Amino acid sequence: MQANSFTSNSRMRFFVKLALLLLLIAALDMAIGATLQVLYFRQVGGEDHLATYAIERTRADIIILGDSRANHHYVPDILSSKLGLTAYNTGRDGQSILYSRAVQKAILDRYRPQIMIIDITPNELIYTSQSYARLSELLPYYKRHPEIRDVILKKSNTERLKLISHIYPYNSKILEIIRYNLGKSHHIKAYNGYIPREGVIKDVNVRDEPLGNVRLDATCVDTLDQMISDVLDAGIPLYVIISPVYSPYADVAESYRAIKRVTLAHNVPFWDYSGDPRFSGKPTLFSDRSHLNDHGARIFTALVAERVKADLEKRRRANRTDSF
Amino acid sequence: MLFNSLHFVFFFPIVVALYFATPGRFRWMLLLFASYYFYMSWKAEYLLLIIASTLIDYVAGLQMGKTPDKNKRKKYLWLSLASNLGMLFGFKYFNFFNESVRHVFDYFNIFYNVPAFNVLLPVGISFYTFQTMSYSIDVYRGAREPEKHLGIFALYVSFFPQLVAGPIERSSRLLPQFRKEQTFDYDRVTSGMKTMVWGYFKKLVIADRLALFVNVVYNNPGHYSGINLLVATIFFAFQIYCDFSGYSDIAIGTARIMGYDLMENFRRPYFSRSIQEFWSRWHISLSTWFRDYLYIPLGGNRTVKWRYYYNLLVVFLVSGLWHGADWTFVIWGALHGLYLVAGLATLELRRRVKAALFKQNTFIPRLVATSATFSLVLFSWVFFRANSTSDAFLIVSKIAALQGPLDVEEPAIFLLSLMSIATLVLIELQQEFPFVRFSPFSHHNVLVRHISYALIVIIILLIGVFDAGQFIYFQF
Numbered sequence: 001m002q003a004n005s006f007t008s009n010s011r012m013r014f015f016v017k018l019a020l021l022l023l024l025i026a027a028l029d030m031a032i033g034a035t036l037q038v039l040y041f042r043q044v045g046g047e048d049h050l051a052t053y054a055i056e057r058t059r060a061d062i063i064i065l066g067d068s069r070a071n072h073h074y075v076p077d078i079l080s081s082k083l084g085l086t087a088y089n090t091g092r093d094g095q096s097i098l099y100s101r102a103v104q105k106a107i108l109d110r111y112r113p114q115i116m117i118i119d120i121t122p123n124e125l126i127y128t129s130q131s132y133a134r135l136s137e138l139l140p141y142y143k144r145h146p147e148i149r150d151v152i153l154k155k156s157n158t159e160r161l162k163l164i165s166h167i168y169p170y171n172s173k174i175l176e177i178i179r180y181n182l183g184k185s186h187h188i189k190a191y192n193g194y195i196p197r198e199g200v201i202k203d204v205n206v207r208d209e210p211l212g213n214v215r216l217d218a219t220c221v222d223t224l225d226q227m228i229s230d231v232l233d234a235g236i237p238l239y240v241i242i243s244p245v246y247s248p249y250a251d252v253a254e255s256y257r258a259i260k261r262v263t264l265a266h267n268v269p270f271w272d273y274s275g276d277p278r279f280s281g282k283p284t285l286f287s288d289r290s291h292l293n294d295h296g297a298r299i300f301t302a303l304v305a306e307r308v309k310a311d312l313e314k315r316r317r318a319n320r321t322d323s324f
Numbered sequence: 325m326l327f328n329s330l331h332f333v334f335f336f337p338i339v340v341a342l343y344f345a346t347p348g349r350f351r352w353m354l355l356l357f358a359s360y361y362f363y364m365s366w367k368a369e370y371l372l373l374i375i376a377s378t379l380i381d382y383v384a385g386l387q388m389g390k391t392p393d394k395n396k397r398k399k400y401l402w403l404s405l406a407s408n409l410g411m412l413f414g415f416k417y418f419n420f421f422n423e424s425v426r427h428v429f430d431y432f433n434i435f436y437n438v439p440a441f442n443v444l445l446p447v448g449i450s451f452y453t454f455q456t457m458s459y460s461i462d463v464y465r466g467a468r469e470p471e472k473h474l475g476i477f478a479l480y481v482s483f484f485p486q487l488v489a490g491p492i493e494r495s496s497r498l499l500p501q502f503r504k505e506q507t508f509d510y511d512r513v514t515s516g517m518k519t520m521v522w523g524y525f526k527k528l529v530i531a532d533r534l535a536l537f538v539n540v541v542y543n544n545p546g547h548y549s550g551i552n553l554l555v556a557t558i559f560f561a562f563q564i565y566c567d568f569s570g571y572s573d574i575a576i577g578t579a580r581i582m583g584y585d586l587m588e589n590f591r592r593p594y595f596s597r598s599i600q601e602f603w604s605r606w607h608i609s610l611s612t613w614f615r616d617y618l619y620i621p622l623g624g625n626r627t628v629k630w631r632y633y634y635n636l637l638v639v640f641l642v643s644g645l646w647h648g649a650d651w652t653f654v655i656w657g658a659l660h661g662l663y664l665v666a667g668l669a670t671l672e673l674r675r676r677v678k679a680a681l682f683k684q685n686t687f688i689p690r691l692v693a694t695s696a697t698f699s700l701v702l703f704s705w706v707f708f709r710a711n712s713t714s715d716a717f718l719i720v721s722k723i724a725a726l727q728g729p730l731d732v733e734e735p736a737i738f739l740l741s742l743m744s745i746a747t748l749v750l751i752e753l754q755q756e757f758p759f760v761r762f763s764p765f766s767h768h769n770v771l772v773r774h775i776s777y778a779l780i781v782i783i784i785l786l787i788g789v790f791d792a793g794q795f796i797y798f799q800f
Contacts, residue, residue, distance in 0.1 A: 010510040011344075017770075024778045032782060133791040156791075158330045167785040174786055175736040 033166020036177060040140050040170060043180035047092060048140070048173065050193055055106040055141060055148075060088035060192070063107060065100040065227075066119030068093040072291045073119060073243040075301040076192035082305035083312075085114055089193035096131035097124050101223045102138050102151040108234060109147045115308065116231050118224075118240045120259060121290075122252040122274055125224065127217035132156065139169035154219065196294035197287035201246060206289045208250040216254045221262065228266045237315065239308060242272045244279030244300060246286040269311060273300070325365035327574045328527055328790075335362070336578065343582055348505040352479050355502075355582075359484035363448075370446040373411060378481045380407045381456045385463045385470035385477075397464050404460035408453040415445055420649035448488030450646055454613055456481050459495040461617055468496050476502045485578040489571050491589040491609035498584070506583025516580030518765060521780055523573030528788030530744040531567035534559040536737055536789065538709070545715050550722040551730045557723065560709045561702050562745050565593065568607070592752045594701075597693035599663040602701060610646070614639050633668070637661040647708070652716055656707040663700050740787055 043049040062085050064074045070091025079087040090103045100118065107113065135155040142152050142163055153159050162168050170177065231238040240263050263270035278299075279285055285296030292300055325331045339358045346354050364371050384400040391397060418441045429436035459480070462468045471477040480499050486492075541548050541556035548556070569590035576586045593605035603611045615624075622635040637658070644657015682689045706723075710716035732738045754760055764776035 011508050014508070014510050014513060017774075021774050021777060024774055025781050028778055028782050029785065032786075136791070161330060162790070165785055167782065168790075171785065171790065172737070172740070172787055175739055179736070 030166050033168075033170070036167065036170040036174070037140070037143075039177045039181050040173065043177060045183065046176055046180040048137070048176060049180060050090075051092060051103075051137065052141075054088065054090035054103050054193065055145065056110075058088045058090070058107070058193075059086075059111055061085035061114040062087035062117070063104075063113045063115070064089045064091060064117045064119065064193075065104055066091045066117075067095045067100070067121060067124075069121055069243050069290060070100075070117075070119035071193070071195055072197045072287075073297050073300055074117065074304070075194050075196075075298055077194075078298060078301040079305050079308075082302065083115075083309055087192060089191075091119065091193070092137070094130070094134055095137070096128075096134065097220050097223050097227070098131055098135055098151055098154060099138065101227050102135075102141075102148040104227055104230070105147050105151065106141075106145055108230060109145075112234055113236060115312075116236050116238050117304075117308075118227060118238065119243050120224070120240055122242055122245075122249045122259075123214075123255045125217055125220045125255040125258045126214045126251060127220070131217070131220065136171070139163070139171075140173075142169060194297075196297065197291050198293060199287045200293060201283040201286045201288060204283050207247050208289065214251045214254070216258055221258050224259065225262050225265075228262065228268055232266060232268070237312065238268050239304075239311075240268055240270045241304065242274045244273045244276055244285075244292060244296070246280065246283070246289045248274065248280075271304075271307065273303075278303075325362050327571065327578075328524065331365065340581060344508050351506075352473075352475050352502055355483065356475060356479045359479065359482040359487060362484040363482060363487060366447045367444065373446055373449070374452060374482050375478075377408060377411065377453060377456055378478045380404060381460050381481070382471070382474055382477050384460055386472070388460075388463045389470035401460055401464040405457060408457050412449060412453050414441065415443060415449055417645070417649045424651075451490050451492055452481055452487060454610075454646075455492050458492070458613060458617060462495055471495070471499055483579075483584075485575040485584075486586055489568070489575070490607075491572060491575065491587045492613050493586060493609070497587065501584050504583070509583070512583065513581050516577040516582075518777070519577030519580060520574050521577075521777065521784075523570040523575075523577060524788075525780055525784055526566035526570030526573065526748070528784050528790065530748055531563045531565075531570055532789035533737070533744050533787065534563035534566070534741050536734075537741055538563055540733070542709055542715075542719075543711065545710070545719050545722070548722075549728050549731060550724070550726045551728045553719050554723045554726065555730060557702055557706055557709070557719070559741060559745075561594070561698075561705050562748065564705070564708070565590070566748065592756050594698055595694060595752070595756050596697050597690060598697055599660060599667050599700060602697055603660075603664075610643070614643055618642060633665045636664045636668075640664070651713050652707045652710055655713065655716070656704050659700075659704040659707065663704075744787075 040048065041052060043052070060076070062076070062079050062083065064070050064076070064079075064087070068091065071089060071093060072091070074087075074089050074091070076087035076089050079085070090100075090107075092099060097120065104116070132155050135152055138148065138152045139155075139159075142149060228238060228240070240259070242259075260270065273279065279292070279296065282296075285292055285299065287293040325335060335358075339354070342354055343351060360371055360374075363374060381404050384404040387400045388397040422438055422440060426436050426438070459468075459471075463470050471480070476499065479502055480493075480495060483493075483498070538556050538560045541552050542560070545553060572589040576589075579586045587609055589607060589609050591605040591608065593602050596602035596605055619635055619639045622638060623631055624635060625632045627635070638661075640657045640661030641654060642657070643660070644653045644655070647653045647656070678689050703720075706719050707713075707716045710719055764772055767773050767776070
């Protein structure tokens with residue numbers, strides 16, 4: 001009897017203390033999470049600030065979507081000067097079509113741009129776990145942006161549970177949040193989202209290594225399809241572009257076929273510069289195998305701008321002819 | 325089911341609640357069911373392998389216990405060893421040896437057409453086979469009586485806290501614990517929880533954070549400078565330590581909550597003053613297993629010098645192979661064997677040098693010895709982590725040239741990595757040479773203790789890596 005009551009007191013003591021500890025953790029989680037939320041959206045520089053600007057504030061006429069290749073290949077100022085429209089580059093390093101979809105949804109929820117450009121990598125639609133893991137960059141927007149929650153929840157099927165924690169969306173961001181609350185990055189206003197790359201390729205024989213065992217990601221294919229549909233439904237001219245590469249990507253066949261199939265199904269201009277001899281194999285135009293340097297980006301953007309201009313002119317003439 | 329998964333976060337409290345609600349004599353059933361469920365969450369079919377190993381070793385043990393005739397006992401011992409080693413060879417080593425033989429045949433232009441065996445390595449096979457073999461060997465030697473209760477024996481083989489990555493427990497330590505009635509003990513439960521939280525901290529905050537840098541650099545060594553490779557190697561030394569010891573801590577803490585004591589598996593190995601000491605502090609359950617079941621049967625150090633050195637080399641070559649079916653692991657093991665042999669051969673010389681240079685001073689010799697040991701271990705980690713032998717030699721040559729610059733693509737992640745290593749070193753320095761009296765986790769004031777525990781959890785939420793996935797030693 002005595003042993004039982006001792007054990008039962010021991011258990012009671014344990015559960016009471018455990019409950020108090022959990023309450024303390026929950027309280028700290030809420031308080032620190034709320035503080036991080038305020039600080040996160042107050043950042044004045046860095047990639048998170050650029051993402052917030054793209055998702056919540058830009059009202060540029062031309063929107064560029066994509067990953068690092070989008071971010072480092074399209075110079076908004078050149079597009080602006082050639083097309084007479086404002087431009088903003090929402091591309092982000094390390095991201096995928098899933099991230100672009102979220103940014104696009106957030107933008108279309110706020111206003112209607114005049115042109116959208118989706119920069120796509122030839123192997124973009126191949127499954128990689130990083131495409132999903134890196135959606136963690138969008139976690140801070142989960143509460144404020146219901147329109148992109150479905151994209152964020154693609155990260156894993158336990159995200160809803162993890163998002164009970166107020167700190168979790170800011171996981172691994174503490175140093176940057178502190179840094180960019182103290183100082184400013186000069187890239188935003190000067191370049192409208194575009195971050196130039198400097199330097200030239202050192203190893204002129206650099207090649208992409210095949211991964212082997214690649215498979216098409218049906219979710220990414222559907223995402224591209226939905227992105228195109230939404231833009232066309234909004235009546236916005238859309239261009240799907242593969243920007244230049246120094247040397248060809250490996251493992252692209254299935255992804256490339258899927259991109260072609262989807263763009264053809266929607267009758268959307270699909271411009272492939274991946275093998276363009278004006279760029280491919282020219283080390284002075286690239287900072288590495290996948291990314292143009294600033295010099296290369298300016299040449300490329302000018303080409304794209306001219307082509308978009310010609311295409312828009314053709315559409316205008318076609319519309320005038322139709323109406324007549 | 326990984327310890328760092330939400331699945332386990334729900335699984336474990338349910339198991340503990342049911343465990344303490346279940347009458348003592350039925351608890352083995354609950355734990356066995358939970359352990360099988362735990363293992364099946366990886367690949368249900370592989371449960372059959374554990375069950376087969378369990379049944380074979382159970383019967384072999386019983387049969388050995390029935391007869392004092394050593395020759396008859398030996399047959400059953402061989403049955404146990406052959407079945408366990410056969411499984412291990414088939415799933416883990418067949419393709420390695422097959423490819424090695426193929427290369428030899430190709431070199432001599434001889435046709436060789438034995439196909440590869442394409443099957444996923446069962447998680448934890450290296451651990452549970454070694455655990456059951458230790459039981460069979462102990463029964464054969466007469467060191468213990470065979471376990472007659474099949475259920476309890478099955479639990480010994482498959483006990484979920486230590487099933488997939490150790491510690492490799494001896495039957496004499498673990499089996500009797502399953503017979504003891506475990507009551508809820510506040511101090512033991514809180515101690516177990518603290519150990520688990522520290523394990524999660526090491527895994528999520530330190531190991532998986534370091535892995536972000538290490539994986540990028542080691543997966544493309546040609547692209548990075550010597551300094552990058554050196555930094556990645558140092559990071560890997562702490563990554564593998566925190567990953568593996570973190571797992572062990574979670575295993576030990578999990579078991580302790582339910583009343584079971586698992587053996588200490590790591591004891592601050594990077595404070596070792598010699599390779600010999602390193603192996604008394606690193607993966608203790610494996611090193612003692614090899615000592616008792618391979619090294620001593622070979623003759624140990626009770627033999628002529630050349631044979632003593634030979635025994636050490638054999639043990640460490642086998643240890644290297646245990647870790648992985650690749651020449652990089654064999655080289656890693658061979659290096660440690662050579663280190664030990666060289667250490668023994670120069671022991672007297674080093675003692676004389678130390679006495680001549682440092683007289684009564686103990687700090688500088690200790691610092692030199694610890695640094696030298698860490699450097700030797702660090703060098704061997706290159707082979708352990710590299711994706712191939714050619715990568716390993718490329719990395720070694722680039723580190724030797726030590727050309728820069730240090731290329732850090734994400735400064736924030738790099739800084740967090742450095743801070744996490746610094747935290748670990750400070751905490752372990754305090755544990756090794758207690759220099760600060762204040763310890764928030766064992767403070768007499770309950771509020772201080774609770775705030776400390778809460779802050780650890782908050783730090784894990786703030787900077788832990790949640791997408792990294794499995795523990796390194798699961799691949800062994």
